[in-house]
Amino acid sequence: MVDWREPATTTFGVHLVQTEIHEFCQAAQILVDFLEVAITSVIFHKGLYPAGAFERRKYMNLVVHRAVHPELQDYIHSSVNGLFPFIEKGVVDRIAVVFFNADNTPLEQYIFKLQVNQSYGSNVEETDIGFALRSFILKLSLSKGVMKILPQGCRWEVIAFFISDAQAGGVETAKLWIPTDTKQWQQPPLITPLKSMSSEPFGLQLYLEHPSF
Secondary structure, three states: OOOOOOOOOOOEOOOOOOOOOOHHHHHHHHHHHHHHHHHHHHHHHHOOOOHHHEEEEEEOOEEEEEEOOHHHHHHHHHHHHOOHHHHHHOOEEEEEEEEEOOOOOEEEEEEEEEEEOOOOOOOOOHHHHHHHHHHHHHHHHOOHHHOOOOOOOOEEEEEEEEHHHHHHHHHHHHOOOOOOOOHHHOOOOEEEEEEEEEEOOEEEEEEEEEOOO
16 A cells, blocks of 8 residues: 655655565555545645645655545545455446535535456556556646635545446436435536546546536
């Protein structure tokens, strides 16, 4: 997993699992490490916490931020790493970072849409996908112009959707997290694509969703 213990003057990176473990497990760990960094970056750039709640670290030779508050750090870490066995099995469809107002109405969500190829049998090297994942972190840092300014008293959650749910329920299943009396989400949301990649053994799309009015 991501080694957050490294000081800011050094670089931590994606750590491959032991070589005797199946190659797809390596890819799953790479993706989990990236998601922890990316979700922390989203939370940092939304400005819901004071700057002192984060510290600067390095990831793939980029300066990123790590939560220093124990509860915040643990929530992000456990939410993402708890999905590792499901990502490894290829059953996670997407992961959403959802922002709610004080009335628990969803205001905005960042979607990480996953596509994994479990049949991929080649060795997975960090350098093969590092550039693509690095570009996602850069894009997040440059996307403030499309970010919604949130009101005071907002909260957020990390929510995972599984492929079996998406296939069974389609669009309606995707809306399960939206209260039925939330009128602004009754119409299809406004989608802002941010970044996409396709690099075996997985593909990744990142986009924003806002209510249509």
